[in-house]
Amino acid sequence: MTRNLRFLVTINTSGSWPEIVSRLFPHRGRFSSMPHLHVLDDFIEEIRNKEPVLREGEDPPDSDYDLYCEKCQGHRRMTIHCLYLAPRIRQAWMSEFHELPLELVPSCFRLTCVQCKADSIAVIYEGPTGPTLAILRSTRGGMTSRHTPPAVSYYLDQAARAQNVGAFSAAVVMYRSALEQLLVQQGYSDGTCGTKIGKLLSDQKAGKAPKWVDQLHEDDLHVLNRLGNGAVHANGGDISKQEVLDAELYAAVTLTFEAVLDAAYERPKREAERRAKLAAAAAKMR
Numbered sequence: 001m002t003r004n005l006r007f008l009v010t011i012n013t014s015g016s017w018p019e020i021v022s023r024l025f026p027h028r029g030r031f032s033s034m035p036h037l038h039v040l041d042d043f044i045e046e047i048r049n050k051e052p053v054l055r056e057g058e059d060p061p062d063s064d065y066d067l068y069c070e071k072c073q074g075h076r077r078m079t080i081h082c083l084y085l086a087p088r089i090r091q092a093w094m095s096e097f098h099e100l101p102l103e104l105v106p107s108c109f110r111l112t113c114v115q116c117k118a119d120s121i122a123v124i125y126e127g128p129t130g131p132t133l134a135i136l137r138s139t140r141g142g143m144t145s146r147h148t149p150p151a152v153s154y155y156l157d158q159a160a161r162a163q164n165v166g167a168f169s170a171a172v173v174m175y176r177s178a179l180e181q182l183l184v185q186q187g188y189s190d191g192t193c194g195t196k197i198g199k200l201l202s203d204q205k206a207g208k209a210p211k212w213v214d215q216l217h218e219d220d221l222h223v224l225n226r227l228g229n230g231a232v233h234a235n236g237g238d239i240s241k242q243e244v245l246d247a248e249l250y251a252a253v254t255l256t257f258e259a260v261l262d263a264a265y266e267r268p269k270r271e272a273e274r275r276a277k278l279a280a281a282a283a284k285m286r
């Protein structure tokens with residue numbers, strides 16, 4: 001068994017979303033209480049809590065949970081419009097059903113970003129493995145950020161499109177490709193993605209790496225790489241290994257990549273802008 005396979009086998013994705021995130025990324029405690037609307041269980045909890053307002057069909061409610069908005073390039077609350085409820089749900093309150101999400105198949109909602117008003121359509125449908133949530137967007141870009149280079153953004157967009165229809169293994173592979181492009185863009189072009197990460201971290205120890213690396217936990221980069229490797233390799237024909245790559249794990253991956261992009265591209269720009277403002281103010285005082 002390869003090192004990557006051993007890593008995948010040890011991942012336990014049972015439990016609630018906060019439990020999974022804190023187990024996978026214990027140093028990322030600030031994210032542990034941030035459920036995502038693209039996780040089916042969290043989405044159902046959200047619409048159950050909002051059911052009385054949703055049924056009125058007027059003045060639709062804002063969500064308590066977030067969905068990543070590709071236009072705002074950040075997590076935003078969404079206004080929820082119910083477009084279609086499954087016939088059995090229409091006849092009784094959701095609290096009376098014991099087999100949600102099965103009873104919600106098929107249902108359809110419009111999610112509108114409270115900030116930029118971009119729409120997404122959320123569909124709960126009967127997928128090959130049971131009830132599945134798909135998010136169909138009116139935008140493109142995925143988990144990118146304002147200053148992410150196009151070569152990195154391309155793979156993030158592909159990852160988002162795969163994730164939006166529940167192809168999590170394909171999405172995680174695209175995240176690994178995005179990470180590799182980021183490393184190439186930062187001057188680490190030799191060898192595999194794992195080799196590039198190793199060189200970056202050894203440079204960090206020697207004080208030669210870009211300063212943004214200090215903002216991350218070294219596990220962030222290794223986890224993204226190992227998950228991508230596990231998803232793309234044949235694994236001896238055993239596709240059960242892919243089952244760990246579900247919505248909850250994908251949500252944890254997106255949060256980790258968001259932290260990587262912020263450290264590499266956004267934080268340095270914010271710091272530069274802050275210093276420029278200070279320098280301009282100081283020049284006027286002379």
Ligand SMILES: [Zn+2]
Pocket residue numbers: 069070071072073076113114115116117118
């Ligand atoms: Zn938005």
